[in-house]
Amino acid sequence: MHFHDRQHAGQEIALRLLEWAADGDLNDALVLALPRGGVPVAAQVAQALKAPLDVLVARKIGVPGQPETGIGAIAADDPPLFDERALEMLGLSEDRLGADVARERNELHRREDLYRNGRPAPRVAGRTVILVDDGLATGVTARAALHHLRQQDPSRLILAVPVGASDTADLMRTEADDIVCLIQPPDFHSVGQWYDDFDQVSDDDVIAILHDLRSSPPSPS
Template identity: 45%
Template sequence: MSDHPFEDRQDAGRALAGHLERYRGRRDVVVVGLPRGGVPVAYEVATALRVPLDVFLVRKLGVPGREELAMGAIAGGGVVVLNEDVVRGLGISQRTIQEAAERERRELLRREEVYREGRPALELTGRTVIVVDDGLATGASMRAAVKALRRHRTAAIVVAVPTAPASTCRELRAEADETVCVVTPSPFLAVGLSYWDFAQTTDREVRDLLRRAARVSTGAVRPS
């Protein structure tokens, strides 16, 4: 296999969709993307499967001074998931976690407003939700998303990503109803190494993709 199996997020999304064909055209299925990088992947999946697309807001909680290292993640509804090994190993205080969570919660609200542009969220209760990101490392953000999605009383949650460590995929299989990982590089060093082009996704790109999906989506069930 190539050192970079995917050209870009669009290519990764098309490859991922090929592993989800059984969900094509099902009226009970919704695809949600984790911003920002998961949305371009999710857009390709939703387009290929001909199902509605939405965004699901999650934020990583970075270790102060080492923000690339996740000590946990938060999602809507006050859900917080911690990487206990990181928290214990670095002696991170509860106050530090609370401060980071509050800061990221404000960012969640900002992004919700920017991305949705007044559109209501798709109804998730009783539906099969395919939750997509551009890849996983520790899986903290995805675990927060799964935990938050459970509160919506979904029928099933399918975690779907182009690339992740095999160990993270195994862990998520215990939490989601199904987990699809297209490639599991070993050794796994970083998500971006599975892509030739891993340029940062902007808020504008996310907004434009969601706007485009909302225009073409059919059979989307909106909350009453």
């Protein structure tokens, strides 16, 4: 399987989840997207399930000098979650990464303010929550987001991604109640290689998608 774009990936995830919804397993579901790339994927899921869509902003903490290599992540105002083994291997400490955490925390709050525009975070307690991203590589941001959500006592916590590294997907099973990962290729190198169109999603794109779905709210499932 290969995805045309994030919208196509979201439609494929939605098909899998609709099977669960038909059995009544997704009552009162809330779809949360990890911005930015997870938002167009999650929009298709929310529309198919007739469920509300919102965002959960999490930020990756990168290796100094290699910001794309995640060594930890933050969500909301929670303490950072680090890969302790990776820290030890690289000779790093949490204290040394304090400035990086502070910078990413500022960016996290900027995005929350921008995307929510004063709206409160949605209620999680007692609900089925479906966390959506466009793929899993190291999984550090998804892990921080799932850990944050778990503390809010959802009735069921589902991670849904189109593609991911199989070892990362296995690791996420300790954080989520259920996982939908449509492709777990043995030759996984990056999320983008499984999309024909993997253009960057902008802040304006995120805001437009959230606005469009709020302007035509779904009817109850």
